[in-house]
Amino acid sequence: MAKVTAGEVDYLMALLQLEEAGRDMTAANVARELSVSAPTVHEMVRRLEGDGLIERDARKRIAFTARGGEIAREAASRHRIVERFLTDVLHIPWHRVHSEAEKIERTLSDEVAERMRAAIGNATTCPHGHPIEAGARVRCATRLNEVEPGTRVTVLRFEDERDATLTPIADAGLRRGIAATVATSDEDQVVLRLDDGGDATVGVDQAGTITVWSTPTGD
Numbered sequence: 001m002a003k004v005t006a007g008e009v010d011y012l013m014a015l016l017q018l019e020e021a022g023r024d025m026t027a028a029n030v031a032r033e034l035s036v037s038a039p040t041v042h043e044m045v046r047r048l049e050g051d052g053l054i055e056r057d058a059r060k061r062i063a064f065t066a067r068g069g070e071i072a073r074e075a076a077s078r079h080r081i082v083e084r085f086l087t088d089v090l091h092i093p094w095h096r097v098h099s100e101a102e103k104i105e106r107t108l109s110d111e112v113a114e115r116m117r118a119a120i121g122n123a124t125t126c127p128h129g130h131p132i133e134a135g136a137r138v139r140c141a142t143r144l145n146e147v148e149p150g151t152r153v154t155v156l157r158f159e160d161e162r163d164a165t166l167t168p169i170a171d172a173g174l175r176r177g178i179a180a181t182v183a184t185s186d187e188d189q190v191v192l193r194l195d196d197g198g199d200a201t202v203g204v205d206q207a208g209t210i211t212v213w214s215t216p217t218g219d
């Protein structure tokens, strides 16, 4: 069987993240999640299909083959364990661990990965809210940019883990588990009134990468 490349694993992980979030596994959604062009994604989708890692139905919806699903879940699980190790044991800020994990996760021996798993105790998610037992369906929720003003929200998950996306979000004062009320939301930005006090402002593109649990406050 052909060796799976690091680039292929990245795409399999992006597909897994869509599946976990209950979103359609389509090339268009992968392009959006990874911020890459449609032709680039189509090229990679053809390769994944040719290597027997995914299948597509007549409507071009993507599904994992058994082998592709296993590779995606193993890689995602390891990534999330390494991230959790970096935050909880080495105390690296949560918005910077994704890129650090990417640098080391594929060179770890199984023994080191198992010891990292032991070191993080009973943690069930990575620092951004994604399940360590990869493939578990995550709780149904909405993206912050889709929430009406006046709604109460709790931050559940950061879908785009890249440092460049997370740093302004962290600088604005957001983190996992924070509770707030949406003060305003327009085509430029979303302003949150934090329960802890103060406001947090994020651009609408960043808000689209933040998954929240929301409850309307009514009036």
Ligand SMILES: [Zn+2]
Binding pocket: 080, 083, 098, 126, 127, 128, 129, 130, 161
């Ligand atoms: Zn993560």
